[in-house]
Amino acid sequence: MYPLMLTVNGTVHDVEIDPRRSLLDLVRETLGLKGPKKGCDHGQCGACTMIVNGRRINSCLSLAVTHEGDTVITVEGLSEAGELHPLQQAFIDKDALQCGFCTPGQLCSAAALVDEIREGLPSVVTGEVGVAMTNEEIRERMSGNLCRCGAYNNIVEAIRTVSGDKR
Amino acid sequence: MKPFDYQRLETPEHLGHVEAGRFLGGGTNLIDLMKHQIETPDVLVDVTRAGMDRIEERGDAVLIGSQVSNTDLASHPLIRRDYPVLSSALLSGATQQLRNKATTGGNLLQRTRCQYFYDTARACNKREPGSGCDALDGLNRFHAILGASENCIAVHPSDMAVAMAALGAVVVTRKRDGTEGRIPVTELHRLPGDRPDLDHVLDEGELIVAVELPASPPRLQSYRKVRDRSSYAFAVVSAAIALDLEDGHMRNLRIALGGVAHKPWRATKAEAMLEGKMPEAALFMEALEQEMADAEGHGHNDFKKILAPRVVVAMLRELTGLGGN
Numbered sequence: 071m072y073p074l075m076l077t078v079n080g081t082v083h084d085v086e087i088d089p090r091r092s093l094l095d096l097v098r099e100t101l102g103l104k105g106p107k108k109g110c111d112h113g114q115c116g117a118c119t120m121i122v123n124g125r126r127i128n129s130c131l132s133l134a135v136t137h138e139g140d141t142v143i144t145v146e147g148l149s150e151a152g153e154l155h156p157l158q159q160a161f162i163d164k165d166a167l168q169c170g171f172c173t174p175g176q177l178c179s180a181a182a183l184v185d186e187i188r189e190g191l192p193s194v195v196t197g198e199v200g201v202a203m204t205n206e207e208i209r210e211r212m213s214g215n216l217c218r219c220g221a222y223n224n225i226v227e228a229i230r231t232v233s234g235d236k237r
Numbered sequence: 238m239k240p241f242d243y244q245r246l247e248t249p250e251h252l253g254h255v256e257a258g259r260f261l262g263g264g265t266n267l268i269d270l271m272k273h274q275i276e277t278p279d280v281l282v283d284v285t286r287a288g289m290d291r292i293e294e295r296g297d298a299v300l301i302g303s304q305v306s307n308t309d310l311a312s313h314p315l316i317r318r319d320y321p322v323l324s325s326a327l328l329s330g331a332t333q334q335l336r337n338k339a340t341t342g343g344n345l346l347q348r349t350r351c352q353y354f355y356d357t358a359r360a361c362n363k364r365e366p367g368s369g370c371d372a373l374d375g376l377n378r379f380h381a382i383l384g385a386s387e388n389c390i391a392v393h394p395s396d397m398a399v400a401m402a403a404l405g406a407v408v409v410t411r412k413r414d415g416t417e418g419r420i421p422v423t424e425l426h427r428l429p430g431d432r433p434d435l436d437h438v439l440d441e442g443e444l445i446v447a448v449e450l451p452a453s454p455p456r457l458q459s460y461r462k463v464r465d466r467s468s469y470a471f472a473v474v475s476a477a478i479a480l481d482l483e484d485g486h487m488r489n490l491r492i493a494l495g496g497v498a499h500k501p502w503r504a505t506k507a508e509a510m511l512e513g514k515m516p517e518a519a520l521f522m523e524a525l526e527q528e529m530a531d532a533e534g535h536g537h538n539d540f541k542k543i544l545a546p547r548v549v550v551a552m553l554r555e556l557t558g559l560g561g562n
Binding site for chain 2: 072089090092111112113116119125126127128131132133135136179182183186190191192193194209210211213214
């Protein structure tokens with residue numbers, strides 16, 4: 071067992087863990103936060119997406135023991151003071167889900183996406199002049215989050231609404 | 238997953254003081270393979286906090302720390318400006334989640350692999366030497382057409398490494414005895430031969446510390462990736478090209494192909510035929526056909542022998558201003 075201290079949604083946790091435990095299993099099983107989902111457990115579906123030190127990652131492909139001192143945000147940490155995150159409200163308003171299993175990962179991914187665009191991080195479809203929040207950009211940047219119900223069109227619309235770009 | 242000891246490397250200088258084991262970078266490939274019990278290391282040495290996460294501009298080179306993430310490398314202003322082929326290749330690969338985690342050194346050392354490598358119910362000489370290769374007569378649409386052997390026809394899936402091959406990058410390593418190694422990125426990976434279980438030429442315990450990009454790269458650069466989906470898919474064929482045009486003549490031309498071999502494939506025959514020449518569509522095709530002279534398909538991937546030259550010719554036409562298709 072290895073000691074680990076990390077912050078999840080603002081709470082500091084001090085635990086002893088098996089080094090094989092993924093960050094996803096740590097959060098779900100050890101800390102009891104069931105928002106992040108285990109879809110494929112191989113980094114292909116994005117249902118486990120968390121934001122670690124400001125960057126979204128597949129928490130299923132990351133050993134918890136490597137996250138000493140890190141700051142983690144899960145879907146439970148997106149809302150503030152009982153208020154839904156604007157993306158959560160937009161997902162409701164735009165009907166951006168059916169079964170909802172992928173939604174926690176979609177939301178974390180989208181929240182990080184909004185920050186990445188603000189930061190000016192390019193994607194492969196970004197031109198020379200900078201990032202515009204087009205459908206093409208959103209689709210490319212969300213390609214790591216699968217939705218087996220196929221709510222993609224509404225997910226893209228929800229994210230575009232929050233970005234403030236109405237094209 | 239099989240139990241393992243976990244250790245952290247504090248700095249590359251301490252390499253001799255940690256147990257010999259598998260190095261852990263972003264883990265996006267290694268952890269996945271450990272879950273499948275295809276990789277079963279006894280010791281994992283976490284190198285992500287060993288101070289190898291900077292991009293430094295030196296006089297004659299840009300030094301990329303091996304633990305710089307794919308995202309940070311792709312979005313670095315210097316890389317965007319002077320090495321756009323590298324930025325473009327990185328952004329063509331994987332997803333944002335994976336690029337945030339994946340590292341420069343880890344991207345290079347991800348396993349050369351195919352679906353039979355993952356499927357433990359099938360024969361794979363790379364996973365289990367001597368067991369055979371089910372890809373030879375199997376679903377081999379994604380497989381190698383150049384430099385393969387009867388033992389393995391898997392391809393190295395990196396986009397980044399293809400761009401680095403075209404840029405003449407050098408891999409800087411540190412061995413356990415403290416000595417430094419320098420390996421051109423084109424010589425880092427092995428062709429399968431009769432040892433497909435070995436992907437690269439590094440010694441046991443040899444750590445990639447950085448990747449060096451020569452300063453003043455060719456001005457004209459391009460990366461093109463042909464794939465079955467427009468995002469999050471390995472290349473069927475990809476190409477990175479860098480060249481200068483001086484008085485209408487092609488100079489410093491470098492062409493690297495992805496998705497066709499066990500390693501990033503430098504098209505040296507085509508380069509030699511084109512270097513110093515004036516751009517001409519017929520000449521482009523002749524050079525690429527020459528490059529493909531030894532290409533061998535295995536059924537489902539025969540089309541790559543036609544696709545790869547066409548991709549490169551289209552890129553060369555665009556880069557040199559010939560236009561058309």
